[in-house]
Amino acid sequence: MEFFWHDACLEHDTGEGLWELPGTPEWLDAAEPHPENAARLRTFRHALTHGPIAPHLTWSQGRFATDEELARVHAPAYLSSLYKDCHAGRQVSLETNTVVGPGSWDAIRAAAGTALAAAEAVAEGRTRMAYALVRPPGHHAQRDLPDGYCMVNNAALVAETARRAGRRVAVLDWDVHHGNGTQDVFRDVDEVLTISVHMRHGPWGANHVQTGGPEESGPGNLNVELSLGAGDTAYRRALDELAVPAIRAHGADFLVCASGFDGSAFDPNGRHNLTAAGYRDIGRKVAALDLPTVLTQEGGYLRGYSALCLHALVEGLVGVGPLLDDPLAYLPDDARPVDRDLARAASGRAARGPA
Numbered sequence: 001m002e003f004f005w006h007d008a009c010l011e012h013d014t015g016e017g018l019w020e021l022p023g024t025p026e027w028l029d030a031a032e033p034h035p036e037n038a039a040r041l042r043t044f045r046h047a048l049t050h051g052p053i054a055p056h057l058t059w060s061q062g063r064f065a066t067d068e069e070l071a072r073v074h075a076p077a078y079l080s081s082l083y084k085d086c087h088a089g090r091q092v093s094l095e096t097n098t099v100v101g102p103g104s105w106d107a108i109r110a111a112a113g114t115a116l117a118a119a120e121a122v123a124e125g126r127t128r129m130a131y132a133l134v135r136p137p138g139h140h141a142q143r144d145l146p147d148g149y150c151m152v153n154n155a156a157l158v159a160e161t162a163r164r165a166g167r168r169v170a171v172l173d174w175d176v177h178h179g180n181g182t183q184d185v186f187r188d189v190d191e192v193l194t195i196s197v198h199m200r201h202g203p204w205g206a207n208h209v210q211t212g213g214p215e216e217s218g219p220g221n222l223n224v225e226l227s228l229g230a231g232d233t234a235y236r237r238a239l240d241e242l243a244v245p246a247i248r249a250h251g252a253d254f255l256v257c258a259s260g261f262d263g264s265a266f267d268p269n270g271r272h273n274l275t276a277a278g279y280r281d282i283g284r285k286v287a288a289l290d291l292p293t294v295l296t297q298e299g300g301y302l303r304g305y306s307a308l309c310l311h312a313l314v315e316g317l318v319g320v321g322p323l324l325d326d327p328l329a330y331l332p333d334d335a336r337p338v339d340r341d342l343a344r345a346a347s348g349r350a351a352r353g354p355a
């Protein structure tokens with residue numbers, strides 16, 4: 001399996017503050033690094049290059065996306081304004097917790113371009129599966145709105161590029177937050193099926209009006225909203241009973257995965273309960289779909305445990321393991337709400353589709 005990387009992704013400096021909020025209130029002795037920071041991506045890479053999965057992986061250099069490529073998904077006026085904010089010479093808050101500064105523009109273009117480089121390797125048959133290990137993440141970014149640490153939607157860019165090449169695309173998003181940006185980009189594009197499995201968190205402000213609920217599901221979108229506390233069982237069943245059948249029914253011949261680890265039991269930004277074994281299972285299910293597949297890195301903020309979960313996911317993707325023990329998988333997996341959650345998710349799609 002091939003990984004794609006670009007050093008410029010580390011140049012996006014999100015600063016520090018009260019967790020994700022820039023600036024430090026007087027009452028706080030020591031500020032914390034913004035959760036979406038360069039150290040998390042370096043930690044992810046280190047786990048894959050130094051863990052027992054390393055011999056199964058190859059690494060390729062990513063590239064910068066061009067303006068034309070970014071405009072496949074984003075409005076030119078939005079991209080100009082983003083460019084200006086990145087070159088203001090200081091940190092600029094685009095919305096509550098989404099910041100840019102010097103270095104961000106190159107990181108944004110590197111994340112998008114590296115995702116495209118991964119997609120090119122898959123489209124050209126050089127590898128069946130490619131993972132773009134990039135930041136900033138992208139799945140909350142809409143055509144003309146930044147949101148939730150995301151400025152450019154890397155997964156949507158890969159999906160749109162594949163769609164223009166005549167592929168029938170499915171996007172599967174298991175970040176713990178709703179892939180609202182990707183849903184929005186493809187809202188009226190039924191050839192691209194978007195699926196998001198996430199915790200029930202609802203809308204969160206002017207740049208995130210989508211609910212993530214079943215009422216937004218339809219012919220081209222499936223939202224699987226899981227109760228707070230959902231764990232390995234809930235995700236396994238969500239994929240087996242809803243996501244995988246939907247991808248098959250769509251007749252997808254190209255898969256894009258928005259891969260987040262903030263659904264882990266220890267993530268500060270999520271209220272789900274996945275363990276490394278749960279991510280290994282997700283990897284196995286994605287591999288079993290046996291489609292040309294591009295994965296883009298989304299969230300995952302407790303960096304050590306996220307790195308372990310990434311390692312486990314990749315074990316599942318390449319069909320080996322378990323290779324690493326999970327010393328933290330001690331919380332109970334409460335599967336009681338799963339039947340109700342899945343029935344609710346299925347009802348939204350039954351009401352309006354699939355096509």
Ligand SMILES: [Zn+2]
Nearest residue numbers: 175177262299
């Ligand atoms: Zn997330």
